[in-house]
Amino acid sequence: MDVTGVNVNGVLHHQSPLEAQLQATLNIIPGHAWYALPNGALTFVNQRSANYLGLTKDHPLRIGKDTGAAWDSHIPLLHEDDREETRRVWSDCLRTGCGGEVSFRVRNAVGEYRWFLSCAEPIRAANGTLLCWVGVNIDIEERKRTEADLRRSQAHLTDAQRLSRTGSVGLKVSTKQLFWSDEAARIYGYAPGTEATADLVLQRVHPDDVDLLKNVLERAAQGGSAFDFEHRLLMPDGSIKHLRSLSHSLIDEAGNEEAVGAIMDITESKVAEKRLQQQETELRQMLDFAPQLVAVYGANRERLHVNRIALDYLGLSFEEWMQTSEQGEFVHPDDRGRDRESFNRALATRSAYELELRMRKGDGSYRWLLVRLNPVRDDKGEVRRWYVACTDIEDRKQAEEKLQRENAALREELDQSSMFEEIVGSSEPLRKVLSQVGKVALSDSTVLILGQTGTGKELIARAIHNRSRRSGRAFIAVNCGAIPTSLIASELFGHEKGAFTGAIQRRLGRFEAANGGTIFLDEVGDLPPDIQIALLRVLQEREIERVGSDNPIPVDVRVLAATHRDLEKLVSEGKFREDLLYRLNVVPITMPPLRERVADIPILVEYFIARFGKKMGKKFQTIENRTLRLMQDYEWPGNVRELQNVIERAVTLSDSGTFAVDEACLKRGPSEVPHSSAALNGVLLAHEKEVIETALAQAHGRISGAKGAAAKLGIPGSTLEAKIKRLGIDKYRFKS
Numbered sequence: 001m002d003v004t005g006v007n008v009n010g011v012l013h014h015q016s017p018l019e020a021q022l023q024a025t026l027n028i029i030p031g032h033a034w035y036a037l038p039n040g041a042l043t044f045v046n047q048r049s050a051n052y053l054g055l056t057k058d059h060p061l062r063i064g065k066d067t068g069a070a071w072d073s074h075i076p077l078l079h080e081d082d083r084e085e086t087r088r089v090w091s092d093c094l095r096t097g098c099g100g101e102v103s104f105r106v107r108n109a110v111g112e113y114r115w116f117l118s119c120a121e122p123i124r125a126a127n128g129t130l131l132c133w134v135g136v137n138i139d140i141e142e143r144k145r146t147e148a149d150l151r152r153s154q155a156h157l158t159d160a161q162r163l164s165r166t167g168s169v170g171l172k173v174s175t176k177q178l179f180w181s182d183e184a185a186r187i188y189g190y191a192p193g194t195e196a197t198a199d200l201v202l203q204r205v206h207p208d209d210v211d212l213l214k215n216v217l218e219r220a221a222q223g224g225s226a227f228d229f230e231h232r233l234l235m236p237d238g239s240i241k242h243l244r245s246l247s248h249s250l251i252d253e254a255g256n257e258e259a260v261g262a263i264m265d266i267t268e269s270k271v272a273e274k275r276l277q278q279q280e281t282e283l284r285q286m287l288d289f290a291p292q293l294v295a296v297y298g299a300n301r302e303r304l305h306v307n308r309i310a311l312d313y314l315g316l317s318f319e320e321w322m323q324t325s326e327q328g329e330f331v332h333p334d335d336r337g338r339d340r341e342s343f344n345r346a347l348a349t350r351s352a353y354e355l356e357l358r359m360r361k362g363d364g365s366y367r368w369l370l371v372r373l374n375p376v377r378d379d380k381g382e383v384r385r386w387y388v389a390c391t392d393i394e395d396r397k398q399a400e401e402k403l404q405r406e407n408a409a410l411r412e413e414l415d416q417s418s419m420f421e422e423i424v425g426s427s428e429p430l431r432k433v434l435s436q437v438g439k440v441a442l443s444d445s446t447v448l449i450l451g452q453t454g455t456g457k458e459l460i461a462r463a464i465h466n467r468s469r470r471s472g473r474a475f476i477a478v479n480c481g482a483i484p485t486s487l488i489a490s491e492l493f494g495h496e497k498g499a500f501t502g503a504i505q506r507r508l509g510r511f512e513a514a515n516g517g518t519i520f521l522d523e524v525g526d527l528p529p530d531i532q533i534a535l536l537r538v539l540q541e542r543e544i545e546r547v548g549s550d551n552p553i554p555v556d557v558r559v560l561a562a563t564h565r566d567l568e569k570l571v572s573e574g575k576f577r578e579d580l581l582y583r584l585n586v587v588p589i590t591m592p593p594l595r596e597r598v599a600d601i602p603i604l605v606e607y608f609i610a611r612f613g614k615k616m617g618k619k620f621q622t623i624e625n626r627t628l629r630l631m632q633d634y635e636w637p638g639n640v641r642e643l644q645n646v647i648e649r650a651v652t653l654s655d656s657g658t659f660a661v662d663e664a665c666l667k668r669g670p671s672e673v674p675h676s677s678a679a680l681n682g683v684l685l686a687h688e689k690e691v692i693e694t695a696l697a698q699a700h701g702r703i704s705g706a707k708g709a710a711a712k713l714g715i716p717g718s719t720l721e722a723k724i725k726r727l728g729i730d731k732y733r734f735k736s
Contacts, residue, residue, distance in 0.1 A: 022134075023064055032116065032137035035123075038130040040071025040094050049137065053077070054109025079105035079113050090120075097122055097130055103140065115144040162186075165265035169196070169247070171220050172258055187243070187265050189235055206232035206240065220247060220259040230266070242270040293359075293369065293390035299383050301343070310390070315362015332358035332366050343373070350375055350383050351551045356393065368397040404472040423459050424607045425600030429592040433460065440587050441467035446539065448524075448584045449562040451591030453688070454641030457562040458522060460591060465518040470558055473517030476510050481523035482722040488531055490547050499548025511544050511555050518558045524584065525565035525576060532577045539583040559584070594636040594643060601632050604640065608647040609659050616651060624660040634666045637687050645691050645713060652698070689727045692720070693734075701734035 023044060026033035032049040036042045044064040045053070055062055071094070075083050082104035089102040099121040105113040120135035167184025171177070178201070182192035188204045198217060205213050209231040216227050228246040235241060247261025293310035297303060303322050311321060314330060331339050335357035342355050352374045358366040369390040376385040423434065440447055441464045449457045458477060465475045483491050490499075494509030510519060521527075527535065538544055539559060543552040561584045570576035594601070605628065609620055636642055650661045695709040702708045703724075704717040713720060724731055 019064065029136070032139070034135050034137070036071065036120075036133040036135070038132060040090060040133065041069055042071070042074055043132070052106070052108050077107055079107070081105075086118075093120055093122075093133075103144075106137070114139060114141040116140060167263050168260070169245070169263055170258055170260040171217070172256060184263055187241070187263060188233065204233045204235065206234045208232070216245070227261075240267075241265060242267045292392075295388045297386040297388065299385070301347075301386065304385070313359075313361055330360050332360070334358075339371075345554075346373055346375070346386075349551050350377075356397075359390065367392060367394040369393060400472070423456060423463060424604050425597055426603065427597045427599040429596050430600060433589060433591060434463075436587075436589050437463050438467065440464060440589070442469070443587075444468075444558050446559045446561070446584055446586045448567075448586070448588045449560065449591060450588060451562075451564060452593050452639055453564045454639035455591040455593055456640050457564075457591055458520060460589060461518075461520040461560040461562065464560060465520075465558075468518070468558070470517050474514050475518050475520065476514035477520040477522060478510050479522045479716065479719050479722075481526035482716070482719040485528050488528070489534065492531065493534065493544045494546040496546050496548035499546070506546075509544070509546065511538065511557055512553065514557045515555050516557075518560060521559065521561045523563055523565075524561040525563040525567055525570055529577070532580050536577065536580045536583060539580075594639040598632050601643070602628060604643060605631060605647060605659075608644055609651060612648050612651040618651060618654065619657070620651075620654075620659040621657045622659070624658055627659065627661045630661065630663055630666055638691060641714065642687065642691060645695065648712060649694065649698070688723070689729060692723060692727065692729060696729070696731055696734040699734075701731055703731070 022035070023046070026035070026044070026046040027048075029046070030048075032052065033046040034042060034049060035044050042061065045055070045061045047062070050059065050062045071090070072087060075087065078086055086102050086104050089100050092098075093100040099119070101117060101119040103115060103117050105115050107113050116137040117140045118135060118137045120133050123131045123134055125131055162183055165183075165187065167187050168181040169184050170179050172179075178196040178198060180188075180196040185192055185194045185196070188201065190200065194200070201217075202210060202213065212229065213231055216229060220227065226246075226248040228244075230242065230244050233241040233243060242265075244264045244266050245261065247259050249257060249259055251257055291309070292307075293313055294307040295303070295310060296305040303324075306318065306321050311318060314321065316324075338355060339357055342353050346353050352372070354370060354372045356368060356370055359369050360366050370393045372389050372391075374387050374389075375383040376387060378384050423430070437460060447461075447464060449460050451457050461477070462475060465471060478492065480488065489495075490507065490509065492509050492511055494507050494512055497504065497506050521535075534544075538555070538557075541552075542556065543554055545552055567576055567581050567585075571578045571581055605623060609623070613619055631643070638645070646661060646665055649665065650659065654660070692709070692713070695712045699707060699709040699712060703710055703720055705711065708717065710717040710720040
């Protein structure tokens, strides 16, 4: 620079050609350039810097004009976090006259900050006089971001190693130099930053594993070969750590071979594995003491374990059991088909099942067992194990067979009497019904029993069951009209645990309870539409699904249904499915009302008098003729059930040997049956309400129990509760 352009105070007083050339040069360099007076006051910034700062074209700093501002007047352009360091570095430069550099963030014209590396150098005259300062600000924003990302990645890696208890390790093959991460040092029990050496590593290795680790390190040093092995550390406090080490070979940028890998602290998993082995041993010991035959199979029925009781039962050793070719060889030949079919279905549906079958003992004899098979699934729902538990039910089976023989003898005795089950009478309408019962009983056809309330439809259903091939199995009666709509699906088909609020465990439904036997669906006309669809599927497919499950369960159940309602009318009104009616109405049986069985009334009166008299300890020699005439003239809107209640009331109140009924107890109705169904329903409901209120009064408001109103009326307590609610009866006013 031309020294004539500098006054005695070192201040540029006019622009020389050299100065103009310097400014032109600074304007074209690819950086943010500037120069300042010897006292540090900024005098010029090049075009790139001016544009970044948003300076106008006539701004003094763009034309190199001395503004007279102090050297630190431009500090506010810097980020507040960088100002102190910048002052310190620039003050040192001014004090020593030496160049310097500092990183800071500078705000641009729109208020954003970018990182710059500012480098300043002094310009001196030949005699050493400081003429000015020239500097370049290099944009290092991307580098700063990269450094931040790198620091963040390193922090993440460090955290990941700490959280996963995994450290990184390496060995330079040429120099045999070991290196490890802070987490690796921490795993070995050393402070982070400790330099890795073979002696430090071997110092912590369990004595029994030292030779193993030396061999691995030697092979890695010779060729960087890959390895994956486990070893133990013996820590200074006496505790033992289990490590897994794995490594592979690579070539760095300089062409040097290295073995790099990771060490993982697997102490917790080893402890858990040992605990699991102990628990498995304890479980096997518990299974050996369990009073059941227990076996464990793999996903495809491969043998895994069997308890001691099962081996003793079969008369085999564990090795012999493992070598048996087929499990079915122990099953009775008559039961093998059912066993194979049930297990194949369980494999296909991955669901549990239970089955009764006979299994051969070691002495060749057979005993009945209840076999329960349950799958154990992993987190993905795949079956990993099958657990089979067999309970000895030989005594129960013998008791059932004895009971069946006794029932057969009892049925034979009943057949010889004048009674057909509890259906009493000999009138022509009743004989026709009983003839139909005798014909349909031996088939498995679905029967629809029709008739007014109180005619004895359930008795007909029981008679059909007791004369069928299913008589030795269950007869399950369900009053569809007495079950709340929200619970009827669960009652009929069962539910799984957690299927709905309050389902704390699996519950079998009525259809499963009746499997092999008969289910009687009373008041089937009251079923809601969704249950009608489910019932139609049972009748078509012979399968049910529990609430909360989509696994079909086969059932072998004969369905008998009954209703007092006109199902064809309900079909026309869209309240009952026509296809379900066809399925139910395979064999219809209509139970005649009592007014059409007048000839049976004397027999029924004698039967109920004897029944209730015996129960109450009373004996009647005669029946008042007037009473018989009254009863035969009465229309009996409540049918046999009403007759039963009237007689029970009369027996209860009677204190003589002659049975008589007060005429007031018989509410006289019209001589002919009303043609209006609405009028008939009104009469029936009024009479039903009167009968229930009378029973509640006698039972002092009590519903259940031997002395409750339900027992007096001969109906279930739940049915009575539903009728009380439907008829609007205040049961509490009868409480004594």
